[in-house]
Each structure stands twice: as C-alpha cells, then as structure tokens.
Amino acid sequence: MKGKLPIVLVLVTILLIVQGTLFAHHGNAAYDDKAPATIKGTVTEFQWVNPHVQIYVDVKNEQGEIVHWACETFSPSKAFRSGWTKDVLKPGDQVAVTVYPAKSHAPVGFIRKVVLANGKELGTEEQAQ
Amino acid sequence: MKRRLKIRYRFTTPVAILAAVLILPAASFAQTDVPKSTSAKAEKAVQTPAHNLSGMYEFFARGVKGQGIYNTPSKDPAPMTPWAQAKYDAAKPGYGPKASVDTTDPILRCNPSGIPRILYWPQPFEIVQTPERVFMFFEHERVWRQIWTDGRSHPKDLEPTWMGDSIGKWEGDTFVVDTIGLNDKSWLDAYGHPHSEELHLVERYRRPDANTLTMQFTVDDPKAYTTHWESDTKIYTLLRNEKAVMEELFCIPDEEDAFTKRIREPAAGRPIN
DSSP: OGGGHHHHHHHHHHHHHHHOOOOOTTOSTTBOTTSOEEEEEEEEEEEOOSSOOEEEEEEEOTTSOEEEEEEEOSOHHHHHHTTOOTTSOOTTOEEEEEEEEBTTOSSEEEEEEEEETTSOEEESSOOOO | OHHHHHHHHHHOHHHHHHHHHHHHHHHHHTOOSSOOSOHHHHHHHHHOOTTOOOEEEESSOSSOTTOOOSSSSOSSOOOBOHHHHHHHHHOOOSSSTTOOTTOOOGGGGTOOOOTTGGGGOSSOEEEEEOSSEEEEEESGGGOEEEEEOSSOOOOSSOOOBSSOEEEEEEETTEEEEEEEOBOSSSOSSTTOOOOOTTOEEEEEEEEEETTEEEEEEEEEOTTTBSSOEEOOOEEEEEOOGGGOOOOOOOOOHHHHHHHIIIIIHHHHTSOOO
C-alpha cells in the first residue's frame, strides 16, 4: 500500500484539476481554462478579502525581468472550507501557483492550486466530508 | 456494516441471518434516486428527521455526483417570448453561451441576485424552521428569505420585491414552496436569462438522507417563456463541524470596484464600465 501512495496522490491531483469548475461571480470568460500554467516566484501581497482572495507574486521571466502577477480565487469563506487560512501566506514566501491565465495575456490568473515552499498544497476544491 | 456481519457470521450463522432479516428492510427503505457512496450514508438516511430541513448546506461541496448545473436552472432553457429574447440579447452575462469579459451582470453593481438565482449559487445557506415559518439565510450577499408555513395564502396586490412572497407546505416527504411577487430586475441565472413580474416559482425540497438536501423547481412565466422551464435536480451537501461556516459576505461596492481595477480590467485587457 505504501508504494502505491504516490500513484494515488497523482491520480487524486489529476482528478481535482480535471473536475475543478472555474467559478467566480464575475464570470469565467476572461480566463483560458484550456491552458493552465504554473508560475513560480515571491509573494508580494496576500489579500484575504471579499469578493475574492488575491495573491500577488513577483515572477522572473526568461529575460530576467520581474513580472508582477495578480492571481485570484474564491471568497475567503470558500477558501477556508478548502483548507486555507488568512495567514497561510505572507510577503516574501516562495510559491508555485497554477492558474488559468488571462486570455488577454496580461499577468493575471485564476488560481487552481498553490504549492508552498514546504511542499504544502492549497487547492481550490472542497474535500468531500 | 459488512465487517460487522462478517464477524457475526464467523461465530454464529443464525445470528447473522437474524441480523440480515432485521437490517435489510431498513436498508431498502433508505433507497432513493440520489447516488450513495457508502453504506454508512444509507444508515444515516433512516435517521433523517421527518419534515425537518434545518441545517447549513452548500451547493458546491465536492463529492456529489449528478449535482445539477450551477448558475442556471438547467441545460435546456425554455423557449423565450420576443419580450424575453430582446432582454436576453441586450444582456452581457459572465457565463453561458453569451459569456463576456466585460459583463454587465447587475450583481456586480451589488444588486441582489434575488429568488430563484441565489438558490443555485455555490455558497452556503442555512435553513431554520419555526412553527410558522421556514427561514433561509444566505452567505452570498448576506440576505434571507421567509417561507410562511401557517396555511396562509399569498396576499392580494403584492408589490414586487427581490425575494417575493413565499408560502410552503409538506406533501409527503417533500417541502413545496410557492413563490410569486418577484420584481423583474433580477436575472433568472448567470447566463442573462430574464424573468418578468409574472414569474411563478414552485420549489420542491427533499432530504433523501441526513447529509443531503435536493431541490427541483419549475419556472412558470408566460410573459418570458412559452413553456414551463423545469430545472434539473440541485443537490446540496450538509456542512458539518468546522465546515459549517458562513462568513460576513456583504456585496460592498468599494470592494467590487477595487477588484475590478486590480483584477478584472487587467484580465479583460480593457476598461470595464
């Protein structure tokens, strides 16, 4: 059983990503849910606010320039039910954020998953009880 | 359950047979059209209190099959009248076939979602029953509605409102809510479907087991739709323990504006009015 755990985790992750339904009360037309992307960088701001939780991340691009990414997800209450807390992130934290990027190609994305430096994952789906 | 039966069988077959005779009728009584993943859920179904909808539920909770589409009554909208079609054509929704990045959905100006739209919103609501009324408190917009259960009829000459006038009664294990008196300012769904003040809504609530609430409703609005619009069955999950949380989620114009400036407009690639 122990040897099968990584496979199970991979399958569960795939399931979460595939089944994840993009939701924001502002609509889903601005984001490309067919091309999820993962950005890595340093948190500059973590906004635990309504209507949606926001994470701002400085990401170094291929030219070595800093790009300021703005990432959003659900309301704080839904993030809480998905395992987040208001102090789970702070400026300076290193993160990898998987997003549905804006179709406009602006550095804005709808968060699907956040991986912290210690490996902890923050999803955007509530777990079955 | 299986494990318990297996252990009894190992020790004494007659006891196992007796247990099966006692347990099987109860299990079959618990069968419903809602899929169940474990026998534990079937056990709880028997314990579902009769005529009691109390609890905090969420439409968007995970692990539910065939949950029903969110944001709209069903995938098959009723045919619209010319009056409704003109309103639908003018709408710029954020979801559905006409989804637009610069949506003008009225809820983004903090207009209430209204009934029925808030019923299939993916945020929790809590149902509280009193002898005369059933209350529904919604996290989204921090609004509430009341459903009178004291046998009264709808008042005459209703002034249309966002939540309308609702009366409810039990028909067997189904709580049937009849609503009229809704204004035509709210959209019926996030796809921009309109409704008129003639909207007559009938919601049917059931609790197939202790963890689940289902709701199916009928839209009857002859000014807007040429036939009834039957919703699919919305399935809600009971929130328990630390998940049973509803926070203060008013719609605040300042917060919406800040979000538009920092997120929506950059994502859309242009200003949004």
